[in-house]
Amino acid sequence: MSNSEIEARKTVLQIKDLRKSFGDNHVLNGFNMELYQGENLVIMGKSGSGKSVMIKCLVGLLEADSGTIRVMDKDITKLDQSAMDILRADIGFLFQGSALYDSMTVRENLEFPLRRHSKKFGDEMNTEQMVHEALENVGLLNAIDLMPSELSGGMKRRIALARTLILRPKIILYDEPTSGLDPITAKEIILLMQEIQNKYNTSSLIITHDVDCARAISDRMILLIDGVDYAVGTFDQLASDNDPKIKAFFKH
Numbered sequence: 001m002s003n004s005e006i007e008a009r010k011t012v013l014q015i016k017d018l019r020k021s022f023g024d025n026h027v028l029n030g031f032n033m034e035l036y037q038g039e040n041l042v043i044m045g046k047s048g049s050g051k052s053v054m055i056k057c058l059v060g061l062l063e064a065d066s067g068t069i070r071v072m073d074k075d076i077t078k079l080d081q082s083a084m085d086i087l088r089a090d091i092g093f094l095f096q097g098s099a100l101y102d103s104m105t106v107r108e109n110l111e112f113p114l115r116r117h118s119k120k121f122g123d124e125m126n127t128e129q130m131v132h133e134a135l136e137n138v139g140l141l142n143a144i145d146l147m148p149s150e151l152s153g154g155m156k157r158r159i160a161l162a163r164t165l166i167l168r169p170k171i172i173l174y175d176e177p178t179s180g181l182d183p184i185t186a187k188e189i190i191l192l193m194q195e196i197q198n199k200y201n202t203s204s205l206i207i208t209h210d211v212d213c214a215r216a217i218s219d220r221m222i223l224l225i226d227g228v229d230y231a232v233g234t235f236d237q238l239a240s241d242n243d244p245k246i247k248a249f250f251k252h
């Protein structure tokens with residue numbers, strides 16, 4: 001995708017001048033980002049640089065000190081609880097800790113979010129069909145009646161992805177989607193993320209330390225350094241930059 005193609009697109013998520021401190025620890029010092037419809041945007045930052053704080057502000061788990069966050073043209077700091085719930089149904093999360101419920105089968109794990117967000121799909125919701133489709137999307141329909149304890153780490157990650165997808169999110173937030181996986185399984189997850197993006201034209205914000213993952217999946221990248229969007233560009237643009245702070249990310 002060329003830069004001009006991306007720029008012609010609709011913005012689905014926009015953060016402007018986001019600031020958040022904990023006492024003297026100034027974590028975010030005016031962070032900006034824009035996620036365009038249908039793109040995969042990777043955010044990379046060192047450990048402790050504020051990636052999780054940024055995501056928590058984005059989903060309303062932390063209150064920013066200042067700045068604006070707009071999700072699909074709505075300023076989330078101004079939404080009441082019910083408006084926020086409706087918006088949340090359009091945002092999917094795949095977090096490191098998004099564990100499956102151990103006491104439920106795969107099928108039940110997928111039915112669970114559907115019941116919670118049944119309003120989004122109304123009376124026409126066909127739970128069985130939606131569970132099947134979500135599992136087919138991750139190639140694990142045959143695991144429908146298994147318990148999480150019977151799944152490998154890679155399979156669990158795929159089921160977690162299916163559970164996110166079943167709500168047909170417009171935006172997916174991925175926090176370290178390949179962490180803890182061996183390189184082959186990590187590649188499978190990246191392939192799946194690409195397939196899903198192609199099939200549903202979702203927009204994805206991906207936080208990762210994994211340079212291979214960033215190379216494979218990103219249309220654009222943002223480097224979060226010193227609490228700001230220090231560098232923005234394609235993987236190739238950033239990987240060939242001579243700034244020492246930027247270079248540090250791409251050294252193996």
Ligand SMILES: Nc1ncnc2c1ncn2[C@@H]1O[C@H](COP(=O)(O)OP(=O)(O)OP(=O)(O)O)[C@@H](O)[C@H]1O
Nearest residue numbers: 022025027045046047048049050051052053054209
């Ligand atoms: N609730 C909190 N109270 C006080 N300090 C916090 C809180 N949450 C985060 N911090 C601080 O904010 C800074 C950024 O943390 P954050 O978890 O966002 O880093 P990160 O970039 O996600 O790191 P990692 O890649 O290791 O997950 C750290 O210095 C952390 O100690």
